[in-house]
Amino acid sequence: MLAENAINNAPDNLFLYGATHREVPLNLREKLAFTEERLIDFYRKTRGHPHLGELLLLNTCNRMEIYGVAPQSALFSKEILRGSLSAILSLPRETLDQCLQFSMGKPVVEHLFNVASGIDSLVVGEAEILGQVKAAYATARTEDTIGPLLNRTFQKSFQAAKWVRTHTDIGKGQVSVGSVAVELAGHVFGDLADCRILIIGAGEIAERTLTSLQGRGVTNVTIANRTYSKACEAARIFHGRATPLEDIETAVREADIIIGSTAAPEPILTAPKLKSLLAKRPLQPLFLIDLSVPRNFDQNCENLSNVYLYNIDDLGTLARDNLKARHKEIEACRKSLELRATHLWERLGSQIKSSKF
Amino acid sequence: MLGFFFEDRTLMALGALLYGIAFFFVLLFVRRDRSHPPSITYGIVVLGWLLQTAGMYLRGLEVGGCPLGNAFEILQFVVWSLVLLYLVVGSSFRVSLLGFFCSGLAALLGLFSLIPAFDQTRREWMEGVSVWIELHAALALFSYGVFAILALVSAMFLLRDYSLKKKTFHGVFHFLPSIKQLEEIKYRLLVTGLLILSVSLLLGGVNWSQGEGTLYTNKFISTLALWLCYLILMFLRWRQTLQPASQAWAYIGLFLIALITLGPVNASRGAFAPVPDDSDTSSLNETTPSQSGPISPELRTSH
DSSP states (O other): OHHHHHHTSOGGGEEEEEEETTTSOHHHHHHHOOOHHHHHHHHHHHTTOTTOOEEEEEEETTEEEEEEEOSSOHHHHHHHHHHHHHHHHTOOHHHHHHHOEEEESHHHHHHHHHHHHTTTSSSTTOSHHHHHHHHHHHHHHHTTOOOHHHHHHHHHHHHHHHHHHHHSSTTOSOOSHHHHHHHHHHHHHSSOTTOEEEEEEOOHHHHHHHHHHHHTTOOEEEEEESSHHHHHHHHHHTTOEEEEGGGHHHHHHHOSEEEEEOOOSSOSBOHHHHHHHHTTOTTSOEEEEEOOSSOSBOGGGGGSTTEEEEEHHHHHHHHHHHHHHHHHHHHHHHHHHHHHHHHHHHHHHHHHHHHHO | OGGGGGSHHHHHHHHHHHHHHHHHHHHHHHHTTOOOOHHHHHHHHHHHHHHHHHHHHHHHHHHTSOOOSSHHHHHHHHHHHHHHHIIIIIHHHTOTTHHHHHHHHHHHHHHHHTOGGGGSEEOOOOTTOOHHHHHHHHHHHHHHHHHHHHHHHHHHHHHHHHHHHHTOOSTHHHHOOOHHHHHHHHHHHHHHHHHHHHHHHHHHHHHHHTTOSOEEHHHHHHHHHHHHHHHHHHHHHHHTOSOHHHHHHHHHHHHHHHHHHHHHHHHHHHHHSOEESSGGGHHHHOOOOOTTOEEOHHHHHHO
16 A cells, blocks of 8 residues: 555655754754654554655654655645644644754755765764664664655665765764774774773763773773772673772783873872883883873873873864864765765656656 | 887886886875775786886896896895785785885885996806805895885884874874784884894805805995894894884884995995996996905815
């Protein structure tokens, strides 16, 4: 029934109804967010509706978008969706009108290609969005709300996203402090699997950095904290070892990467102290990541041979530089994606014409 | 006209030109922070090496042995060894940009060797020369190739160290391998080069002690000093008493010295059996043995 409806519709009936971070502030986007239950509820309420054809709902932190193919009038489909959303999200229709944008035809394809490629993301070039689009596509397939037109369009968007990531620099360089730290660790050690990490203190950024490092294969983790019980708790979560802050000298001697994240008013590691601790391992590089303000590691440590010190400002600067470089790539990506979208649009048109005869 | 392209010097010059093309090809990419297609770079270097090998083969046929008779041939042999090592060993190291640096140095040395004065004396036929002596010479120069790569890897190490210290990662800095990887490769190359040079010296020593060949004091002292310097560096590396950056500078410096020692090596080989290429260059062929002169085994035993 769904496939039959869809194939009889021209691609002009392709529509998009939704809100993104570009137009809608966070406080309103929160109200539009779909939980898993709401999502299933949405598909159940809309599936098989005579005035709604193919449907796919993409819900992320930065967007809530419904891609669809109207069996008859796209505007009529929009009105039905408006009512469904109002009921599911418990929002007045006027609020939805303030937030949600509606578009039809080729711009929808172009927009989807931009979204899947990360061009339209808050953090330009981020790769997670492609996974989110794929997950939304999989859910819609499971709910049987996808027909040939959306199927083809989304498959092509995945290909376009892959092409953009491979052939442009849109995803080059890391743009978060944690990821930048991991990338730098790669410049020092190459393979991180054998690296020994020492975390001094605790903190959200430190934990995120450690999670990123573990994502690159790091397993040898030691956590030092002034409160030993906190170190033990963190060690349990990150499958590491705990050590009291007073006994960190041995851990420093053995560490390849040290992350400082304490609230200590004075540096924990000074250059002379570090020099004496590293005397027995002059050939082994040491990467210091200082995420604290005030700083945990004396700035003079960076003058020691084979020691590489990066503080929170250094990491932030690198992240911003990478983001700027990504922004420079946007225009080139957009042009390529526009060409691909045009090509697909023409193919979809000819496909529909040939299927009518 | 076509015969010109099949002359040994032309082929070797084309080889050097291709190394230069490979270098600039990669440079175009890294300057724009883009990764280069490694297969194309590798292909250009392979083609250059094949042309150089063909040129050296023709020269080898002409002299009846390994072409190591003058500065041109010696430099070409060092370049040939350097590129061979990159092609065989470099790919297993998986070091990005090693080909870039390698082709740059190969082009530089290869083109430098083409200075006409370097190739004005030629040995025409090497009949009667001990195979072991030739192997000794070839191994010694091959070790120079290893030390050339060691110097390149050291330069890469210093650039990576600079980029990490100065917190800059654009252009060539973006693609450099990690500090740890470069340090490990440095050590492996040092051991390999030292081993090959040791075998070469051993072969030369055994040969000389058996009464074959002639020992030239300048060549002997310079080569032995070089060997000793590398040995000391290996000892310091083993004792962990020299910082990695200082080591890298030492390897680069020593390779430059090694290039200078090619002078005494060439002088000794020129005196070994020079045969004038033609009558016009005969005056240039009269290479004078070093002031200290050759030491025959008989002379040594009489002491």
